[in-house]
Amino acid sequence: MKPEDIKVCVLRIEGTNCEDEMAEAFRMVGATPEKVHLKQLAKLSPSDTRRNLEDYDILALPGGFSAGDYVRAGAIFAARIKAAVGHEIKAFDESDKPMLGVCNGFQVLVELGLLPAIETTMTSVPTAALYNNDSGRFECRPTLLRNDNRRNCTFTSDIPRKKVLMFPSAHGEGKLMSMDADFVWKLEDNDQIVFRYTGEDGEEPEYPWNPNGSVSDIAGICNSSGNVLGLMPHPERAMTRFTHPDWTRGYDTEEGDGRAVFTSVINNLLG
């Protein structure tokens, strides 16, 4: 298998954005992305445009916004996915195919019950929530993320443990919450915590370094089998050094910090 044989479905509906950046990120690491509207998967589009989810190797949910983010961020996108291709999504997950949700995509994965999915593959109701930032406003700023995963997640295997990366964040509802008192402990135990916000020089991420007040400073989690990653910050917006805020002030890495998320999953699929 060659990288270009890996087909990526970048899913969109009315009012999604960032699908261009998401598709471009996968193209930059050699894969073959396609922006697919949910109606194409639901067979509600002209017959020559219809697609099957099972024909793809990776599913990527972009973010942004979707459907005006009415009701709750991601809730409508998730409900529409469930109605249109619920069984296909479940099968995709059960065959351990990688799924990536960024920002709104993370919110959709949580609303779909694909994350955190602590004890099962996919829950019928959400078991966590991404709710309004503690600041009560949209937070758009660079964030430092530490890779806290112990190799469970298929999207971070190329990133050394404890390495700190900078991805931009841009969201109003990114505070990960659960009513389960043992939530963080269970995630930790299952190696489901992928990225945590960190402060400068590894300090505690006081606001705004933790931009939303997320529990245990969690920025991204994977499911227990490691094939589904959701994170609030945007790796697809950090593919080149030029989008790093310090690219003229000492950031001299040739590639953007976000690229490793995409190379990891591609390398894992190539085996």
Place this chain on the structure above:
Amino acid sequence: MAAVEIRIELKKGVADPEGGNTKKTLESLGFLGVKSVRSVKVFEMELEMDPEAARVAADDMCRKLLANPVIQNYSITVR
């Protein structure tokens, strides 16, 4: 026909930044004695069914879309 009102509110203990910010802003405008402000969301709908069926349908709607059970409670009024 049933007129249904669905009220979605945050569970006790869930921070409500919208309510908190509104309270702060009201105080900055000089409103005194604002003890608390909570934000809630209300959906009003007309359902073409009898009240009993409407209540069942509304409950299903809440579970499948309108509320996230992790952080939100809902209440349904049928008229």
